[in-house]
Amino acid sequence: MHQPPHFSTPxxxxxxxxxxxxxxxxxxxxxxxxxxEVPKISARDGxxxxxxxxxxxxxxxxxxxFFSNANTEYKCTQKHFLExxxxxxxxxxxxxxxxxxxxGGAENGTYTGAYIFFEKKRIWEGKxxxxxxxxxxxxxxxxxxxxxxxxxxxxxxxxx
Numbered sequence: 001m002h003q004p005p006h007f008s009t010p011x012x013x014x015x016x017x018x019x020x021x022x023x024x025x026x027x028x029x030x031x032x033x034x035x036x037e038v039p040k041i042s043a044r045d046g047x048x049x050x051x052x053x054x055x056x057x058x059x060x061x062x063x064x065x066f067f068s069n070a071n072t073e074y075k076c077t078q079k080h081f082l083e084x085x086x087x088x089x090x091x092x093x094x095x096x097x098x099x100x101x102x103x104g105g106a107e108n109g110t111y112t113g114a115y116i117f118f119e120k121k122r123i124w125e126g127k128x129x130x131x132x133x134x135x136x137x138x139x140x141x142x143x144x145x146x147x148x149x150x151x152x153x154x155x156x157x158x159x160x
Contacts, residue, residue, distance in 0.1 A: 031076060033124030034084060038116055041142065051143025052115045053136040055102040059111055062118045063097070085113030103149030112146070 040048040054062075067078065082088045088110050099105035122129075129137075136144070 031074065031084065033120045034117075036120040036124045038119050038123070049143075050112075050116055050119070051140075052112065052146070053133055053140060053143060054115055054118075055136070055144065056096075056099065056105045056111055057102055058132070059114050059118070060097055060099075060105075063114055066118075081117075082110075085110065085117050088113055099148075099150065101150055103145075103147065105148060106144070106146050107148045107151070 038050050040050050042048050063081075066074070066076070066081075076084075078090070078093075082090060082093055086109055092108055093110045096105040096108040096110035099108070105111055
């Protein structure tokens with residue numbers, strides 16, 4: 001008869017680790033907040049979505065601050081950032097960052113992905129919502145419209 005091999009050291013089973021916090025974060029986990037769930041709301045058609053309360057200028061400000069030299073705690077390349085927020089194309093990212101105004105770039109995938117990224121980061125860090133965010137939630141209870149305010153609108157009429 002064949003006997004199972006004898007192990008001199010006990011076999012260790014993987015332990016369930018806690019969700020990373022700012023104190024137990026490791027170098028191998030540079031963006032630990034990506035596992036955080038963001039609250040969603042239901043639309044009339046039954047779909048769920050993440051309501052967006054920050055305007056485009058605020059998201060561009062957060063992106064610039066995240067990549068600034070002052071941000072030494074979280075090192076992340078632009079390529080990795082674009083992958084994390086939904087495999088956004090670098091040209092799309094560039095167009096979003098070059099857009100102007102509160103709604104400039106709202107239809108761009110960078111806006112939605114970056115908002116969710118920074119909302120997860122805010123929740124993970126335990127930071128409260130700011131006054132501007134609370135005002136936006138009151139003004140747009142279902143979230144902001146994802147319509148680029150700088151995009152021209154054409155209206156055609158038929159004369160009879």
